[in-house]
Amino acid sequence: MKVSVVEVGPRDGLQNEGKILSPELRAEFCKRLSKTGLSRIEAVSFVSGTRVPQMAGAEEVIRALGDGDKKTRYVGLILNERGYDRLRDTGLKEARFAFAATETFNLRNQNASVAQSVSTARKIIARARTDGIRLGVIIGASFGCPFEGYVDPGKVLALAEQLAEAGADEIIFADTIGVAVPRQVKYLIREAQRLGKSVGAHFHNTRGTGIANAYVALEEGASVLDASIGGIGGCPFAPGASGNIATEDLVYMLEEEGIETGIDLDQLISVARWLQDILEHPLAGQVYRVGRCVPSISSKPAG
Structure with a gap:
């Protein structure tokens, strides 16, 4: 089994931090x-x-990155066509369009109804196809909303179906406020397999269920998992939404389960420790504090 881990720390992670990093430091x-x-x-x-002052200067970040490592694809998040225009002009070749599944949250976050955001997504998907830009869609608050409570999975799947039919390359279900439990994840990811698209998940660890949810998502066929180095992050427009699952915690779990990621856990831990110094506070992740198990449990007999 193989899974693609998408690092969201420089975006979702930093957007909820009190300390604002310069574009140059974000590129670093x-x-x-x-x-x-x-x-x-x-x-x-x-x-x-x-x-969102933490995200100011996106174009400067991309310029500072230059050509970068050819093995790494940099992705930009967008909420509207203006955001897409800006992304396209930087030369990035991958975008993620995000909106929320509930009316109240989407109105507060994007000043648009859910139907308006779906309409915008359709337009951007068509433009991205013409421009040669890969376009994924994130459905925020897929499991629960800070204003409307639990979200009907049937509604979320109906939205995902519309986006898949419109030609989205990837559908990501986001637990923006960290309320999901494995039972909900199992159902949504399993049902989404019929869309015939790459399906992924974005979990927050607000209530301690993030890693369990990630494991269940994999079992049900998710091919993409978002995570944030050190477990930093949250949504500034969702009261109480704390950090994402930590990338190094997720990679440790996957590695010990024999699931291929292609990611160097020791280097991840090093970056998390560097980031702790930059942000000047302890991070929410756990593995970066103690490191891997030596010898690795994967080398021991089961049982």
């Missing part, structure tokens, strides 16, 4: 992550720097 962060073997890094978000 991405470069360090690229050396760990990560194949995709969500590097920037093309949103208003006034509303």
